[in-house]
Amino acid sequence: MFDKEVDLMKKRIGFLYLIIFLLPFIQLFKPTMVQAYSVPDRTSVYEHAPKGMKLNDFVTAPEYYTNTKTNDTTAFKSSSKIIRAGDSNNDSTDIIQLLDGSSTQKKQIGSFWGTVKDSNGNKTYNYFDLSKPQEISVWFYGGSKVDGYDGFAFVLQNDDLGDQAISRSNGVPTAGETLGVWGGGTPDNKTTTTKLSGASDGIQKSVAIEFDHYVNKTAGSFSNSVNDYLDYDKFSMSNPGNIVMNQLKTGHIAWNYPGDTATYMENSYSLILNNYFYNITHRGPVQNNSYFTGYDGLEVANSETQDPRNGWRHLKITYTPPTTGTTARLSYLINDKFPDGTDKMQTAQDSKTFSIDISKLIGTSDDKKVRWGFTASTGSPESSIDDLDMVIEKMPSIVDMKGTSQITDVTKNSSKTLGSTKELSTSDGDEIKLEQKLAYSGGISESGEIKATVGLPENVEYNGDANGVIGKMTYQDEDGTTKTQEINKSDLKDVTITIPGKYETDPPSYKTVKGFDVTIPSMNAIGDNSNIEVYGTVKGPESSTPITTSVSGVNTSYQADNYTGDTMSPDFVIDNEVLHIENTNSLSQELNLGDEAHFQGNISYLKGSTFDGEELLSNLEVYDQDGNKLSGVQKGDIQVDKGVKTGTYDIPYTLNGLEADKTYTFKLKLSDSKDRISNTLEYKVKIKPKKNLQLEVDNYRFQTINAGSKIGEYVKRSGNWDIDVNSTGTKWKLSAQSTGLFNKEDSSYSEPLYFIDKDLNAKSLNDDTLIAQQDTVNSGESQNTDVTDAWSEEDGILLKNEFPNLAGDYTGKIEWTLSETI
Template sequence: MFKRWLSAGLILLAVCLGSSGVLAHADSDLDQALATAPQGIFLDKTNAFVTTETTNKSSATVMDGKNEATPGTDVVALTSGARQFGSMWSLDAGKFDLYQDHELSAWLYLGNQGVKAEGGLAFVLQNDWWGLTAMPAKGKAAIPAETLGVWGIDTDSRQSSEKSIAETAIQNSWALEFDAGYNGVSGKVALGQANAFDGAETGAHIANNYPSQATTYLSRLVTSRNRDYFYFNMAHHGQITDVNHPNFLANGQWHHVTLNWDYKAEMLTYSFDDRNPVTGERQPGQSRSERVFPYKLDPYKTGQVRWGFTATSGSRVENNLVILENVPGLVSARGDLTVTNLSQKQAVAANDQVLSGDRLQLDYQLKYHGGRQPWRDILANLALPTDFTPDDITITYQDAKLPPQRVALRELRDQRLSVRLREALNTANTQATIRVVGQVDQVKQCTPVVPTTSTFTSPTQTCAVDSPKYFINPHADLDLQVTSDNPVKLAAGADTTVTGTVKSTLPSDQLQIKPVLNSQSLPTVMVKDGQFTLPLKSQQLQAGTNELILRAVTSAGDESAPVTVTLTVAGELKFSTVSPEENFQSARLTGQSQFIKRAGHWQLAVRDTRGTGERWTLTAAATPFVAKDAHGAQLVGQPVYVTDYQRIPILPTPTAVYTHETDDSVADGEVDVAGSWRDDTGVLLHVQSASLSGQYQGTITWALTDAPQ
């Protein structure tokens, strides 16, 4: 017997350039999730209907959403680290009435670990006798990620009883799991590992069943050394999967879920990804319906069931987050705020300008959409903007028969005022508008007005709205206009000049232009006779898109509204880094086809400075790999380019292996192609069974071409 070894050694890499993924994010996954949080409700502890204060094993907490477009949103972080369990349950006041129709909607975020995720989260209905402290329990051991915080615990390889596994789960329950991790080991390696529930599945999935029912679990026998051992699979009902995108859950995006309970049919319908996380618009999504038997959840026939979310994480940090949009069956309502400049007859949006003395109108609109209870006993806690003096506050109702409600200004303290709405909102009176009218105070210099948060609370519903950030201009009303081209398209190396005019209500005042180019301030430019000229050298401009923001300012600090000039400089597409030579690992020939992994630190990066929206395709071609000895035998095989979904042979004819569209979030248009490869993806060497031992070398030629739009 002798060992046969194959060394796929030196590979010469040649590069040729024709003519436009993995994006690098500086923020952590949690920061990104909070910054993109969709609109949800505000969880007020003083009027709570759900709680994260459940058990000391739970890591759940409430965080503020950081998305300025969705103010007042609270995010429940069930897990935000590794090997955690978290739970959030409805309090008694927010329980689910099994004999009424309900709708619950929420946004879910399951991290960005993709196919490497190990945990996930679950929506749960339960009447466990432990109530708020309900969780999978088996001694003092940690809760395995496989349970998602609700299913039974499979850590005892001598345990053969499905009933015993079910007894460790949350009792009297039904769960809808969003399982981002694949727990599909089998045989001896599955014994006692709590990692086999998904044996019949193919990856991430959504499914449901009864955690405390023995029929949910399927015993698997392993005999070793004349002893019987056991592990368990789980029966999955109503599955939603995506075979083309196996990481469709833990993909770093928010997902909308809507659950509708039809009590007469005893049917619960769940719809996933049925709304766009950015626009909020409805989209098809995927839906399943499952019959849920109340007697399995409500053995004592109370007619009610506790609802909530549980989650677990595995060995990596997994952010399992929930944003609630409404509470089942109580009140469906929301608040909005519009600010109108009555003097200038226009709405006031974020970062707009107003003048000292302008009249503003703030309309806080409360809208009732339905529920089994009216939205009553509403306390409006108004936080008015600074440097604003109200002179009239009136509450009007959609029902014209209800007289307006006048609000006494003497109750205002430090721009804050609490007032209780006299009328409830219901199906006959669906809207109330709190209108605040007043005047912008006089200021000596341009003054920013920071957003303020007003809350609307009641025993059954809480929401919050933010006022926009705006600026008060003390004296002059400045009108800046650009008279040169906008947008501007320039060849590489070209200079340009931006010109414009400024009109002021105080013409004798000295005016200047404050230019900011690509977030960098430039020297100010004087305005002469109402005109200005700003020359820009080619060295100041970057390839691709440049953003020039101009503001006219007075000596007193008054500022005009910003004007943006877009300058596009023709860029280039090129390889920024390519390994001149690289290696594959040495490998032993087994007489069977095999894939050889890379050795060393392969480098392959592309820089596209032509601007956002440009696309390019990376192609690869390879010569036959030939032995380095005198005989020069040819390797039976070739390099392949492996992705999560396909293997692309690299043949003598150039073949497309990667396409990318340039995005502003990628610094300098740089895409590190090789940096995105894992050990089992990217360039591998496919060696077929007929290959002979030896050292082989060949050439891979990379090329860049424009991709079709």
């Protein structure tokens, strides 16, 4: 046992020597951080703060922290306070100060929490419900110094101390490396003779995401009993799980359970003197080199002053409850947008998602309501006094509203929603529709009247209709009642938007675009929603050669007493190349029903592009002569060889289901693989009148020839002689031919047939003889003509008694010929 202790002591002494010899070396070459540019003062920063929620009594910021050992309720003055809009040096929005850069107090701790309990102690207010999806977003200003405060933490906690929960050491509130949430620190940054036992000194029953500026890795030693070691991560573990090792760097983001003693590792440089210092096990995935202090990451010339707007950084926390069990997901997204809502480039953003065990907060309790809030501190040897302020954009239980946006190319019937990776390609002259939707999805409060400031994308003309109307705002409440407000071209004004720099270290620039303000009624029930829609016409830059113009999305901001938010319109591109078709056969055709019409022409690009070898799509619509579109659209594929500048098309259409003697308009347009839509050609096709020609004849009789009848007389017709011609859309003629009537018993006896016209001229039917004709065209309904209606007893087809015939029955055949005439 004694030998073992000696060995341990040797290891500790060796460690001490290493520190002694290295420290001068490190100190000698430690770089001096110089801030050459000028920075705005805090008043200017407050004046340019992003708009946030009115805090009312939704949050609580302790004025003092209690010494839980002595019950001294004013043991430590908190650096946090709420600065209301209209207070001294702040006219913009409600701000929460967590750390005070104007104070002379080196060690500072600040915190604020959602106000969870009402006056009766019931959890009915601004809590965090672990059973539901939740979102919190804030803007924070991290001061103006390069060597700034230690850091801050987002915390979910169920500590019995409530809003008095903070880092402590033996009951004393502890600043510096603890960030106000971790245990293991000491008030004087010295090693302690007291071990962590049972509960840690961190916030109990909690989970925290830390945003830590420094890597506190200074170990205690005989010559320097410092306790500044919480970020040491070079240990070895046989089963580390998601505990990170050898990863932490400046500006790191990690997480763990501050109230869990397993989070902390005990260290001592003397087993005899019991000098303890601790490091915490950071859980990953870890993010390093993140920007959350001062104006880090923005390079301006030495003679310039940083823009106070750039000091504000955005942070969003998203929570997803367990589907089963106790494993939930907690995510953060930091530095994702500028104060006006414009997205920052992806390289500037940091985000991670963690799996957390909510039983660490609530055990097996069915009460899943916990506190949410932020803690912060400064005072470690590395840090300095600086500001940390927050503006709350969204709280989880007050008002939950969802904003979405969409842009639609009405001409091409193609849309893109915000967040989609799809490219929306438009062309000059396309009509587009921009929509910004907002919906109430829950909360304990109404939003208050909402002022929406809508920025409009460039390269679009907003001329409106004959009355100058370019769009409308439609509000609908939960019971379906709607309210509409028109948006007129005269409402347009200049709206300032942010233009991200080329690189993430470049400060943004600003410019004005067209936009407008519109007021949306207050929302207070699930189902309340609004939609702002604006129409315009795409207008790309002038160019005689093919170019593609990218149009960035523009922000729409919403500002109400209890809600602030924004949505970006989706970006899109303008392709100035024009697909063009030109007919090579006649634009006017006259065909019969059932015929196949052909629409033929050439295809090319007006800016000179070559075809890509992909199939083009034809779109053929048919309209009647009154301009009514017929149902159905004929589509087809057209192949044009890759690399050529001109192609051809030949589109057939069978003329069925149309009406005769009417003219139809066929509207043809083509589209290519990039959704370019050609000009529209109109082909006129007249359907020739419908023709129908039918003859209905029967068996006919003549009167009986009596003995003694005179030779050469005409025998009259007997019975009904209907000879019907049915015709539509045509002239006609009817002729007849017959060899006469023959005796059934002796065919050598016969009588001839004659046609007698109105002038009593007789023509033998031995030859094909014209009986009747119609010289006019009936293009309407079918017409029935009974040829015999025009006959009298003296004319028409008669039988001539030319021979003295034997008594008997005589029969014969008449061949009728009905034909169309020109």
